[in-house]
Amino acid sequence: MATTEDADAAPDAYTTLLEQYQRVANVEAASGLLSWDQQVTMPEGGAPARGQQLSTLSGLQHELLTDDAVAEALEELDDAELTDEQAAVVREIRRQYRRADAVPQALVEEISAKSSEALEMWEQAKAEDDFETFAPILEELIELKREYAEHIDPDRDPYAVLFEDYEPYVDLDTAERVLTRLREELVPLIDDIGDSGVEQPRPFADGTFPEDDQEALSRDILDRLGYDWEHGRLDVSSHPFTSGTQYDSRITTRFDEDDPLGALTATIHEFGHAFYSLGLPREAYGTPLGEDRDLSVHESQSRLWENHVGRSEPFWDLVADDLDAHFEDLDDADPETLYRAANRVYDDNLIRVEADELTYHMHIVVRFEIERELISGDLDVADVPEVWNDKYEQYLGLRPETDAEGCLQDIHWSHGSFGYFPTYSLGSVLAAQLFAAAEDDLGDLDEDIRTGEFDALAEWLREHVHRHGARYETDELIERATGEGLTADYFLEYVAGKYGDLYNC
Template sequence: MAEKYQKFRELTGEIFDLDAVVSVLGWDQQTYMPPGGAQVRAMHIATVSRLWHEKLTGDEYSAALEAAREETADLDPDSDEVRVVRYMQREVDKWIKVPSEWVNEFKRVTTLAHQAWEEARAQDDFAHFQPLLEEIVKLRRQYVEYFAPYDHPYDPLLNYFEPGMKTSEVKSVFDELRPRQVELVQEITERGLPVDDAVLHQDFEESKQWDFGVEVIKALGYDFERGRQDKAAHPFTTSFGIGDVRITTRFDPKYLGTALFGTIHEGGHAMYGQGMSPSLDRTNLIDGASYGIHESQSRMMENLVGRSRPFWIAFYPRLQEYFPSQLGELDLETFYRAINKVKPSLIRVEADEATYNLHIMLRFEIEIALAENKISVADLPEVWNSKMQEYLGLTPPNDAKGVLQDVHWSSGYIGYFATYSLGNLMASQFWAKMEEDIPDLTNQIERAQFAEMLSWLRENIHQHGAKFEPMELLQRVTGNTLSVEPYLRYLRAKYEDIYKLA
């Protein structure tokens, strides 16, 4: 490896290490840290984040980056060297606009806000969370101004999670999706053969839910030698490097779906993280191409695999062994229909595939209103409830099941939610291509054989990390740009079958 590039990679590795330390501290905070540790943990994370920012935007790194760019100028544009340099140049260009003091304060406030959110949700007390959320929104509005001029004040927030994507593009996608998803839900409601999901709402022992979930994600390809699973208030995945990608889940002893699909979802994220090329380790390219690409991998596992009939042909007998009194007499088809019941719901993470994007759209609209300064944090519970009524015909009975249900805003993740819907679209596009390349895919899934599927994902998506921007990766893999059509075709075919609409 060339000398100047080697020096650049050493410094890049040190920057990654600082970021990974923040991730370890954040993982501990959400899993094992005692409540009394929040104040000092906020300082830990703020200090290390500030050091990360200073190193990333400092003169030494800028000089090393420039030298590496010159040294790699004649290499293959798709080589790791060129792509790592290009990615880190984008990172420097972004973060050099943001003061270290902002990074320090943002990390301090969001660390405190996480605990406040947990407490507020548990107590159904939005006012407990409101002051810190107000600070977060204020900081995020400051962040937006560092990137002026912009087409829309939401653009810098969206780009934080989905590089290159514009607010207008997401609006256009949602304008295409909304009427057709609403139409499908109406058809199901008016003409569909009724589906009963009461079987999922029984007593399910937590330890057995845990064991079955672990069995499933191991079969799918999650490597417990390079990861672990713990409990958290809101499921998440975190990577400290290719050799250590951790997941969390949560349980509802009265509802099977929470842990089951949450675990599979996080397993999808984690298999992406474990599948990165070793040549990219100790660079932030192992964070993935974008949050939308990341969500394509998690939503693919959760829905296209985990809610499919072939998957349950393989795994339902095992689930019946875990819960014989609850499911032993229940046939596969009734169970399959139950886990795919379409019904407007209060909780996003428990929403069916036909209504899920509606949950995302209302959050997107609320975040845009925040970015445009059209609403205040104090307005959020009322705005949330009115949007829920508008989109899903439901009014949350309390804020815990309304505006407080998601962890994202406590982390400062304003701009994230749209990536779930983008992930849904890309998952269907990737899946259509994978079915072309693996004609026997359905039969393999019925036999719980996932090796070829995982190999395809590793070769086409996982290994590249962030070498390619999200839309470039999508084009390379599928030959197409972002489209709603494969997703809508998939949904319609699935639900016409389940609800006997055809």
């Protein structure tokens, strides 16, 4: 499906390029669906065949993208007169083509097969709290990803090359500067909170909250937020994630009967991802104009809904009665108590996906530092648990007692996703910047959130972010949406004000 503008007076080479890329996009979407099934509904015995299926599809996608027809069309379009939209499409396909063409298809298929195998090994290792089960295949994946990066550019830092798979237009130096600034400015705030003597309530501490009740609540909250059930679904997985396109975007969450807040915030986070995917222009499906603008922007959408909406005071005014209706063991469900509980700074939390807005970024710093050393060869896989625990003690004042709650807690390395983690912090920073820009245009959104009226915010995001797909590079998209380049100022101002009020510091 090409856009109207693309279909009118498009050069023949452009039409050929678009037709070929639409096949690439369809294969990628099919791979995503098989991967979703592997993590959600596939029987345990299906893994060997699924690995082969995903490997074949990865190879086919690579073959289609690097086909001579794509190379010839791109060459013909070098000096062609193109519309702005057509030029953006050609830019994005050329970038993908150049990276893919540098990597042997056999390596692409091997990485895919190994990642599918690693997912099963990670699941087992985490369940058994046994890092040694996962370590050998992790070593293989690291070596494969080093080889992958070397094919793309042997003269550059391989981690920077891998990072570009997830964020091609914000360079690694910028990401590192953002992470450094967050570490330098958040640690003193976290220390002040620890010294404040203020204890936030814990209304869920003594109760048991059945999974069925939590799922019913999650579905009610998704209804309130405006999740499009005709084009989506909610399921359970070991690690919450979102998968799909503008026609079919599925979310997963996970439930802990001792901690319903974790499931609720994870569900809202994944809603943000799905809301972005479902907001991409349908008429541009199968083209870069119908695809997301990479992970920093994607994470900004999930973190905006999770934190600026889902952890806001007016949101708990809206949903307090919902929690009271679903949970018999919840004695104190007044909005103020729930708001404070949802924003308690977890001085005893080891789990990234359950972290508060402040310590969350220390979790990211730990992962960023470790995986850079893994890819550079400065850290042996066998030493990961000890280094992980040392860094948690250094940055969070905690030391994991098990690998399951330490270095095995995240799924990303089993996918071979080295370079992904910095986008979580970049996304959080951008979320604050976008939310501030939305309020500049729309006015204070507290009353809208309090009454469950999300249309204005949703439409603003659709207009300024979603409808553009990958038309603009990341920095231009941010500039157009907010009037300035990416900055951590809004995030740091937001958390200083919010947590200063909560903790009298």
